Amino acid sequence: MRLFLASGNRHKAEELQGLAAAAQLPLEIVSAAEAGGMPDVEENAGTFVGNARLKAQALLAKLPADSWVLADDSGVCVDALGGGPGVESAYFAGPQHDAAANLQKLVDVMRPVADDQRGAQFRCVLLVLGPGEKEFVFEGECRGRLLRAPRGGAGFGYDPLFVPDGHEQSYAELGDAVKSQISHRARAWTKLADWARTESSRT
Numbered sequence: 001m002r003l004f005l006a007s008g009n010r011h012k013a014e015e016l017q018g019l020a021a022a023a024q025l026p027l028e029i030v031s032a033a034e035a036g037g038m039p040d041v042e043e044n045a046g047t048f049v050g051n052a053r054l055k056a057q058a059l060l061a062k063l064p065a066d067s068w069v070l071a072d073d074s075g076v077c078v079d080a081l082g083g084g085p086g087v088e089s090a091y092f093a094g095p096q097h098d099a100a101a102n103l104q105k106l107v108d109v110m111r112p113v114a115d116d117q118r119g120a121q122f123r124c125v126l127l128v129l130g131p132g133e134k135e136f137v138f139e140g141e142c143r144g145r146l147l148r149a150p151r152g153g154a155g156f157g158y159d160p161l162f163v164p165d166g167h168e169q170s171y172a173e174l175g176d177a178v179k180s181q182i183s184h185r186a187r188a189w190t191k192l193a194d195w196a197r198t199e200s201s202r203t
Helices: 010-022 048-060 086-091 099-110 176-182 184-202
Strands: 002-005 028-031 069-078 119-130 134-146 162-164
Touching: 002 010, 010 028, 010 069, 010 176, 010 184, 048 069, 048 086, 048 119, 048 134, 069 086, 069 099, 069 184, 086 099, 119 184, 134 184, 176 184
Parallel strands: 002 028, 002 069
Antiparallel strands: 069 119, 119 134, 134 162
16 A cells, blocks of 8 residues: 655654554555645644644645545643643744754743653654545554753654653654654554554455
8 A cells, every 4th residue: 555645754754664664564655755745734723633634635635536645743742831832843933943943942941840740742643544535543642751951862853852651761862663662653653554454455
């Protein structure tokens, strides 16, 4: 099965293709670049599922009628911020800022928060959209806490600031081998993988 990824983020494409290979799934994750690029999408649905749907619909509109699209929407939800930045994680420091600016803003905003009040979770929605408006939604989350300063050189986004429950290292220190087993995206992917195996057996 071929899934076009509704994202311009190469890290996501690489991570998801790696998960597919590790699970020995008959899936090919195809970059939106192969469809002429990801259309601009105003992610204003207010939910992870809604934003993923908007992205999937935008890319699917450019593809042949029998195509399948995979969209991802994810973010960090901080207890002390009432669940924020949440769906605004990619734009936390403003629409013109990058991941480094977003990370620094979270460090700054959380500076006065006590160590025992720094709980957070990463959430991920994977949404598959296909012919005949077929839609499948798979969600995953990973609980943990936020550090006071970033640690580690691997990963991306908020990874250097987040320590998952049961670990002392940040996402960015744990490395891909561990992260691919415990991350929010990996947990959503496990659910998608079960669906993909069933779907492949039907074709």
